[in-house]
Amino acid sequence: MDTQHPSAPPRAQSRLAADNHPNRRLHTGGGLIHENTRHTERFVVIGNHLTQHPELSLLAIGLGCHIQSLPRGARVDIKSLTARFQEGATRIAAGLRELETHGYLRRERERVSSGRIVTRTISCNQPGSRRPTAGHAPARSARPGHGTAPVPATAPVSAAEFAPAIAPVPGAEPVAAPAKRQAARKKSLPEVPQPACPAPLLLRQAADLLAALHRHDPRLLLSTCDTAHLAPGVAAWLEREVSPAAVRHALTAHLPDAPLCRPAALLAHRLAAQLPPPPPFRAQASPSSAARHPLRNCDGCDRAFRSPAPGRCHDCRTPVAA
Structure with missing residues (x-):
């Protein structure tokens, strides 16, 4: 019992040693090799359903990961994200709409105590899960292989429902319906x-x-x-x-020789x-000032003539006057 064995290790070797870590094993073929170190602070858990989403663009995936890593109360509007990243406002807005379409973002309007209406941005790390209600714990999604029934998915979130909630940025073209675009044009x-x-x-x-x-x-x-x-x-x-x-x-x-843009x-x-002036004023033809007398028969020649009173016509009166 008191015999010493100098060749035995003084204590059990840790499995996390660099040479024995399973992720550090050498691979004979090509491909990706992970060199992972366990995080103990300043980290966030993000599901592969976001990082490996088959329909989201790389910009939307990056925005989703960045938003999920931010603390509560951080600003995630287009203006703040444009100041943080090199992408323009149009690309940032398109990425946010992708996340809203697939349920990773949700916008809700609330009235604060001062009476103003503010927009709350809700980041969903597990789209389709039930929203927690007052007095109930949030539901956990079922892990495959554990025999637990999956949580039923909620209705998909429409991007058009929350599109107006995104604050417009100067210089960015807003997304509008064709009828609105024609009216604006x-x-x-x-x-x-x-x-x-x-x-x-x-x-x-x-x-x-x-x-x-x-x-x-x-x-x-x-x-x-x-x-x-x-x-x-x-x-x-x-x-x-x-x-x-x-x-x-x-x-x-x-017309100018250059192409006409508009x-x-x-x-x-x-x-x-170049609007011409109105046409000149034309007075309506007024009726003749001479009264229209009735027809009468001349007392001398029996011809008809117009006169206010019976008598002789003009031809018959002229010789008499002469």
Whole structure:
């Protein structure tokens, strides 16, 4: 019992030793080799369903991992993320919409004690899990192979529902519906003159004139929205007794040789800047000042003539007066 064995190790070797760590084993083939060290502080657990998501872009995956690593109360709006990373506001907004579409982000509006309405950003590290209610512990997702029934998934989160909650950034183009984009485009065009009497026939003639401008210059091919915006201006010209040929010449003459980026804006400017004056005032023909007397028979020649009283006609009175 008191015999010593100098060749025996003084204590059991730890499995975490560098030479015995299973992740440090040498591989004969190519591929990835992990060299992992256990974290004891400043770390976060992120599921592979996010980091290896088959549909999310690399930008969205990176944003999701960054947001899940932030502390509670950190700002994750587009302006703050654009100041933190080199990507622009448009790409950051697209990545956030991807995360919202797949349930990793959720936006909720709440009214604070001061009465203001603020937007809360909720980061979901496990999309589809039940939201915890008051007095109940959060439900845990089932791990495969343990015989536990999985937690039923909630309804998918729509990106359009929370798209307006993202704060717009100066210089970034907002994502809008086609109808809203057309309305914004129409509002951005210069104002055109309006006719005093917008008759349907006059507006139709103006729209036909605008639709035929591309025959004189292919660059003046207008859309339906642009034609509807410019038609009242052309009608105002036609209302001022300007012929369609003169209106067409005013819109198509002396165009620049450079490509026209916005032909509708150029036409709107010409319609407003070169608007001719109203036609001269024409007084209506007033009735004759002479009274229209009834017909009477002349006492001398029995011819009919107009006179306020019976008597002789002009021819019969002249010799008598002479």
